[in-house]
Amino acid sequence: MTAWQIVILASIVCVALKVAGYLIPPKAFEHPTVARIANLMTVALLAALIGVQTLGVGQAIQVDARVPAVLVAAVLYALRVPFVVVVIAAALVAAGIRMLT
Amino acid sequence: MMATQRTPEERAALRSGLAVGLATAVYGISFGALATLSGLDVWQTCFLSLVMFTGGSQFALIGVLASGGLAAGPAAITSAALLGTRNVFYSIRMAPVIGPGFWRRAAAAQLTIDESVAVSTAQTTPSAQRVGFWVTGLAIYLGWNLTTLVGALIGDLLGDVSAYGLDAAAAAAFLGLLWPRLKERQTQAVAVAAAVVAMLLTPVLVPGLPVLVAAGVALVVGGFNLFGAKGGHA
Numbered sequence: 001m002t003a004w005q006i007v008i009l010a011s012i013v014c015v016a017l018k019v020a021g022y023l024i025p026p027k028a029f030e031h032p033t034v035a036r037i038a039n040l041m042t043v044a045l046l047a048a049l050i051g052v053q054t055l056g057v058g059q060a061i062q063v064d065a066r067v068p069a070v071l072v073a074a075v076l077y078a079l080r081v082p083f084v085v086v087v088i089a090a091a092l093v094a095a096g097i098r099m100l101t
Numbered sequence: 102m103m104a105t106q107r108t109p110e111e112r113a114a115l116r117s118g119l120a121v122g123l124a125t126a127v128y129g130i131s132f133g134a135l136a137t138l139s140g141l142d143v144w145q146t147c148f149l150s151l152v153m154f155t156g157g158s159q160f161a162l163i164g165v166l167a168s169g170g171l172a173a174g175p176a177a178i179t180s181a182a183l184l185g186t187r188n189v190f191y192s193i194r195m196a197p198v199i200g201p202g203f204w205r206r207a208a209a210a211q212l213t214i215d216e217s218v219a220v221s222t223a224q225t226t227p228s229a230q231r232v233g234f235w236v237t238g239l240a241i242y243l244g245w246n247l248t249t250l251v252g253a254l255i256g257d258l259l260g261d262v263s264a265y266g267l268d269a270a271a272a273a274a275f276l277g278l279l280w281p282r283l284k285e286r287q288t289q290a291v292a293v294a295a296a297v298v299a300m301l302l303t304p305v306l307v308p309g310l311p312v313l314v315a316a317g318v319a320l321v322v323g324g325f326n327l328f329g330a331k332g333g334h335a
Contacts, residue, residue, distance in 0.1 A: 001174035003166075007145045010162050010178040011153040014185040018155070018210040021192020022199075035190060037323035039282075040291045041316055042157065042187050045180060046279040047292035048299035048315035049164050053272035056168055056303050069269035073276050082124065083277045087131045090273030094266030 065097035110229035118220050118236030125156075125216050126244020128274075132159055133252020134259065135271050139167035143253040150249035154242065155214050157184040157278055161312075164271060169308030176309025183316055191218040198230045212238025290328040294318045 054070045055061050069090040076086045107115070129150065136146035141163065149159050158181035165177035191213045198221060199209040217238035224230040259265055282288050295315040302311035322328060 001171060003141055003145055003171060006162070006166070006171065006174040006177055007141065007148055008152075010158070010181040011149060013178065013182040014153045014155055014158050014188070015211065017182070017185045018188045018192055018213045019207075021189045021194075021213070022196050022206045022210055024193075033324060033326070036326065037319055038186050038190055040288065040319035040323040041183055043279065043282050043288045043291045044295035044316045044319040045161060045184050045312060046157065046275050046282075047295040048312040049161060049180075050272050050275045050279065051296035051299045051315075052168055052303065052308075052312060053164055053268065053275060055300060056308070058168070058308060059304055059306075061300060061303055065266070066269040066272060069266060070272045070276060073269075073273035077277060077280045083274075084127045084131065086277060087128075087270045087273045091266035091270035094269035096266075098266065 065094040065101070068097060069094035107232075108226065108228065110224060110226045111232045114220065114224045114229040114233035115236050117223070118217075118233050119240055121216050121220050122237050122240025122244060125241050126248055128156060128277075129245040129248030130252035130255070131270060131274050132156065132163075132245075133249040133254070134256035135160070135167070135252075135267060135274065136163045136249075137253045137256030138259065138267050139163040140170065141166070143250070143257055146253040146256075147246065147250055150246045153181070154211060154245070155185055155188055156245075157215075158182070160271070160274055160278065164275065165309045165312060167268070167271065173307070173309035176307075176313055180309070180312055183313070187215075188213055191215075194218060195221065195234060198227065198234060200231075209234070209238075212242060214238065214241065216241055287322065287326075287328040291318055291322050294322070 050070070054066050055063065072093045073086050073090040076089055132150065133146055136149065136159070137143060149162065153159055153162075161184045162177045162181040165173050165180050169176065192210060195209060195213055195218060199206060212234070217234050220237040221230045221234035224233045259267070279292060283292060295318040298318055299311040299315040302314055306314070
């Protein structure tokens with residue numbers, strides 16, 4: 001697939017999902033189990049992405065400067081530091097460690 | 102519209118909508134930078150913010166592309182779609198607030214995201230809920246697209262990802278999206294289990310797939326309501 005095909009197809013699917021909620025009768029999604037799974041799906045995907053982004057290199061697992069950077073980010077989020085500041089701090093921690101090692 | 106004075110509730114909704122809108126719009130910088138560093142060009146990056154316009158899915162798409170390249174395209178699309186499913190529930194909740202009318206609903210659908218729904222549902226009167234939704238959604242739409250462009254141009258200039266620590270920034274960005282959802286034991290359990298599953302499968306499966314399989318944790322835990330509020334599990 002080309003990058004444009006991926007970008008356009010994924011965008012269409014995401015817009016369709018938003019539109020769907022305004023079109024379908026609400027009853028179809030009233031079941032609490034369905035709502036719970038949808039909520040947990042978001043959590044599972046984000047957590048898996050964090051893992052892959054922190055430790056993955058292609059198909060290998062590698063512990064490097066990203067790990068301390070993400071730990072710093074977790075501490076900063078716990079201290080209620082704003083998102084953008086945390087993201088920049090994480091980048092700086094990783095870049096700093098790479099410069100020194 | 103002109104003749105009626107805004108109620109205190111509507112003014113409160115307007116204020117919180119603008120505050121949340123401005124704060125969220127700034128994330129666009131990180132999205133724009135990370136998207137170009139994942140291999141997309143500036144136009145593709147801006148297309149995502151203009152059309153897809155749902156932060157979690159946008160970050161997921163570029164995250165999978167960054168680790169797996171264009172070959173991981175189907176997995177990237179599926180990740181974005183699965184993360185976008187929560188918007189279906191947001192739309193259902195917003196439909197009565199928005200009211201009838203094709204164009205109004207079409208515009209509302211595009212602006213239905215975490216933040217606009219959160220601000221809207223936090224308001225106490227129906228009119229304030231409407232104001233909260235539209236103000237938040239529009240503020241974020243404008244801001245997010247502007248900052249995406251700025252971030253994409255910055256990312257385009259920066260070049261090599263890892264040298265600048267931007268791969269770690271992407272992980273930190275996902276963590277920021279996850280953080281507010283970790284209040285209950287059930288979500289904490291799912292987060293840990295999904296991360297472990299994704300890690301265990303990374304050496305075995307092609308890039309992108311481990312994330313999708315890890316989403317199955319939500320099916321199992323949600324379907325059987327493990328670690329739920331009533332369960333009293335350890």
